[in-house]
Amino acid sequence: MAVIHADKELFEKMVADKKTFLADFFATWCGPCKMLGRVIENIDNKGELPVDIVKVDIDEEPELAQKYDVSVVPTLYFIANGEAKENMSGFVAENVLAPKLKDLAAQKAE
């Protein structure tokens, strides 16, 4: 599984294709986003990413951010089979995020 930077077109294709992934709405100027990015990096470095992480820069993709009602960064959307199941805002620690990613992966239809 990988960390992908997506624009609106790619993001919407993943949703239309009913993919299961974590959407990370972030901004380059946001401190908690940087720290959350490092938490994701740590999980990835351990080879424990069970789903793709799709990063969306809200300054590059304001329409997409608006569509998902993102008014705080970072905002995470847990998307299972193309459907947004849950969202969280703010910093999330590794011990909280890692099990949630496993739960998300378990919801994959394929």
Add this chain to the structure above:
Amino acid sequence: MENNSIYDIAVIGGGPAGMTAAIYASRAGLKTIVLEADAPGGKLVKTFAIENWPGAKTVNGADLAWSMYEQTTALGPEFIFAEVIDVEDHGMLKSVLCRDGSSYKARAVIIASGTVERLMNIPGEQEMIGKGISFCAVCDSAFYKNEDVIIVGGGNSALEESVYLTRVVKSVTIVIRRDVFRADEVIQNKVLANDKIRIIKSKLPQEVLIKDGKVAGLKVKDAKTNELTDIYAKGIFPYIGNDPVTGFAEKLGVTDENGYVIADENMQTKVKGIYGAGDVCRKFLRQIVTAVNDGAIAVQVAGRYIETLQES
């Protein structure tokens, strides 16, 4: 769930004071746990650029916070993400209880929980935090590009953030309770010279106006005539001060009338084995450098206290 380990030191708060305490404690061989409710780094994380941290001309707050976090965790203390709700003093042992039901025992506790932004305490505020109410212009200004916003407060932070916001927003309305600013003259002059900023004086916030689940403005009352006025805006930034995070320590009786921890020059409170460090303490200057200073002192003194416990 109760953790049966007994720690030498439990540090409440993972900001600069708490992480420094954990670094010094771990290096001294003390069994240490850090309990942090949010991102490690505290207010550092919300600071875009820091230019008064010796050794770095300028450093991003989140980068500095992460660097401290990596340094801290590499030394081996447990770093747990949990919100502390109570601390009990049982003499030689203290119990620290968290909202998630976990609890920890330690010989000494360092309170380094910092401060949080003060709320206006008006209807609509609590539910609109993150949906139009923000306490960090640097963090959230991009959500208000070409929109009207309100800043509440007349101190330095309020005025500095107002000027910062004018880079992206359409207009800033500053609402102050009194008819004069508390801020320094230099920043007042910047505000007065800025065409995008208007100032509304002697108005008391009454209610956050909400439309379609988002902030639509602020209802204010005139301090002299009681007349009510609606100010329309997409975002509200209250900058009316900070409050210490010490609700969990109330029973210990170590705080002043405003909730700040009263600690002496050795960071010792009146309760043996309980220390304060950083912004949470009653003090004159709250900076990163003063926080790390407190964290180091608190651990040295706590270490000596723990030695006396072992001797007895």
